[in-house]
Amino acid sequence: MPPEPVELSLAGHGDVPSAVDVALQDPAYRAAVVDLLGAIAYGEFSAFERLADDAKLAPEMADKAELARMAATEFGHFERLSERLSELGADPYVAMAPFRTAFDDFHSRTAPADWLEGLVKAYVGDGLAADFYREIAAFLDASTRDLIIESLSDSGQSRFVVDRVRRAIETDHRVGGRLALWGRRLMGEALTQAQRVAAERDALSALLAGGVDRPAMDLAAIGRLFTRLTENHSQRMDALGLAA
């Protein structure tokens, strides 16, 4: 008589360790992933809050709805990241807690004075966050990486922002100078907060140091990462018709 197909049945219930589970059995790696997902989740949540707030600055209801749409999209990302944290056995709110100050400070220091500043912030901030997460995702197991990449998909809102900002500059060229300064300030504040988080969170640093099955990131690589982030930022400013 053949043996009972126990393994198959267990696998069907997800009790057999998958490649993901193996990676997550490394406590340092798991801590880093929880940290990273916590940071991104709070980033998405605070983006929801600020976009919903900044939508009030819109001159017309259709514009307001565009920013509200971005807000609702960020909230959807927040939900999926929270679910993933729960799956990993982490309390999403505990995981997010260490990153609240950095994001809240960033937002309170970059409260847009008007609708156009709000648009530039939505575009530049979203793009910068997406670039950063995409870079970090390269150091993660496939399943976590896919979740992060998926949660960064742009749903065409960028075109709307580019269109509105370019039109405003065409109408009044002085707007371009003011918004270019604003873009630089956004980048500066974002880097300040990112640096602070990197310095405070050992788990994230450990992630960059690599593991048996994952590449490490040396200082030269971190340097190149920042170069890429800055270049992409310049390209976004350029797309808006602004000097970086």
Place this chain on the structure above:
Amino acid sequence: MPPEPVELSLAGHGDVPSAVDVALQDPAYRAAVVDLLGAIAYGEFSAFERLADDAKLAPEMADKAELARMAATEFGHFERLSERLSELGADPYVAMAPFRTAFDDFHSRTAPADWLEGLVKAYVGDGLAADFYREIAAFLDASTRDLIIESLSDSGQSRFVVDRVRRAIETDHRVGGRLALWGRRLMGEALTQAQRVAAERDALSALLAGGVDRPAMDLAAIGRLFTRLTENHSQRMDALGLAA
């Protein structure tokens, strides 16, 4: 030789009038549907705005996220209603315009003073709106009715509100008296604005007057409708542990 299956092919492309199109060929009916969807769409949008705002009153981030989830859900409804308006050949923003004052006035007159007032408003306001739309939907073609019913589905947020409000009353009984007054004020303001809209919008009144393929609503029926709305409101207040 058999004739080409032209009709079938056309039907497949939606060019043959369906039962929905037949109903919507009546200009008075179409105007009423556009009016109604415009009203509901703006109601959902303004609910998104206020819930996102009221979320700030939350004592903890998990509570804040619950209200933000309600906001994002309302935005999803707004999107579907806007799409439907576009399908009907109407500009969603033009369709919403006549209802902005009523909803904005309602919200500015019922700005919650604290987190608990915000919760009661979310629960009572959402429930009242859902009841009203469900009643009106009975007078519509099946396709429009389904869209409206679908956009009213509760995603379990009610339990969260009921739980939080009941716990607050248990902790401090005086809270119950204050929130009961608040619930009555919400109902009063909602009825005031609903009456104003009904008086101003001929198309909606025409809808209630019925058509060849739709029942009419006489004064006695309108009276019964308000009785049902009031009864459901009392049940909701009761669920919260509040005197209606």
